[in-house]
Amino acid sequence: MKRIVTLIAGALALAATPAAAEKLKPDVAEAKAIELKNIVSGKAKIDPAKAYIYIKSPQNRAQGIFLKTPSPEEIANYETKWREEFAEAKADYPKDLKRYEVAKQAGRPPKEKPVEPTEESFAIDPIDLRMIVSFGPQFVFDKTEAPEKSFSYLIEVEPGEYTYLGPIMYLPGTPVFGTCFCMGSVKFQAKAGQITSLGDFLSQGWADREALEMATIEREMLADRPAKPTDWSVPESLAQYPNAKAELRAAGKRNNFLRALVGRLPPVPGVLGYDRDVPIDLVGLSGTVEVETPAATQPAEPVAAPPAPTPAPVQ
Structure with a gap:
């Protein structure tokens, strides 16, 4: 009887735990x-x-990584994880130091x-590792045969903002293959209930x-070919669902946390430009500059032309 009462009390205590103490969502970006x-x-x-992201690759299979911009809940979970691991490291320090001293005395x-961990020196894996959304080369959505051979991918993700990190093959615990567009890329919103087509x-x-020469050092190997318009369409099998072209914006530099080859996306007309090694958001520069006109009661004076907007580095 006493055991039953104890179990009931424990269950009631769990039920009374404040919701704020629970994790608001999983620690990693969900995707399939x-x-x-x-x-x-x-x-x-x-x-x-x-939300859904659609990708089409002409001729060959493809692979790549998107990074989800963490939500406030995901940032809160990450900070909670940091505090938990910091507390563990602080608790382990005296034991680690004692083992060191014993081993030192033994020669x-x-x-x-x-070294005693401090808030300034202690770190855990970057939150970007939790925000990885990868696709390909397996799990193809559909494929078409020659002469217009292609492979397509459809990824189910959480609604939010996604940055294209590059054509990277990544599996935890294995070597990383591909190029990280750490020096400049694009980002877009993936909306709930909609297929966002790249x-x-x-x-x-x-x-x-x-354009390709501005994104590589291996210029001799580049094919001399003209540019062709992007095909943003979705296949007939997805046309019945709400879908829209990805509205691209420039994405700034980020750390090469995967230790991949470093590169950048070629400049994208009307979207992404570069001032030497600084990515520039061309969408943000496309608006007109409004000039405040003098009041009607004041004498009219010549109005100087507004200065051209100064490109600002992309954040």
Whole structure:
């Protein structure tokens, strides 16, 4: 009887735990690949509460990484995790130091003496590692055969802002392959209940040789080809669902936390430019400058032309 009372008391205590003490959402960005065959069979469906990113790759399979911009809840969870691990490191320090001193007295000290962790020096893995959304080369949504051979991908994600990190192959614990667009890329909003189409943009067919030369040091290997417009359309199998072209904006520099080869996306007309190594948001410069006119009761004076807007680095 006493055991039953104890169990009931424990259950009531758990039920009374404030909601604020619970994690508001998972620690990592949620994403999964959708395949056309599963939509047709009913195993998968388009969820109006989720967002979807569509990618088309001409001729070959593709792979890449997007980074979700963390929400306030995700940042709060990350800060909670930091505090938990910092507390553990502080608690472990006296034991680690004692083991070091014992080993030193025995004539076989470890190479490095433990250092007491402080809030300024302690760090955990960057939050970007929790925000990775990858696609390809497996789990193709659909493919078409020659002569217009292509592979497409559809990713179910949480609504939010996503930055294209580059054509990177990443599996935790394995070497990273590909190039990180750490020095400049694009970002876009993926809205709930909508398929946001990147079309074949990531294949960079829109970039001519001159644009490609601004994003690589291996210029001798570049093909001398003209640029062609991006195909933003979605296939007929997805046309019945709400869909829209991705509204791209420039994305600024970021840390190479995956330790991949560093590069950048070629300049995108009307979206992304560069001032040497500084990414410039061309969308933000496209607006007109309004000039305040003198009041009607004041004498009219010549109005100087407004200065041209100064490009600002992308954040």
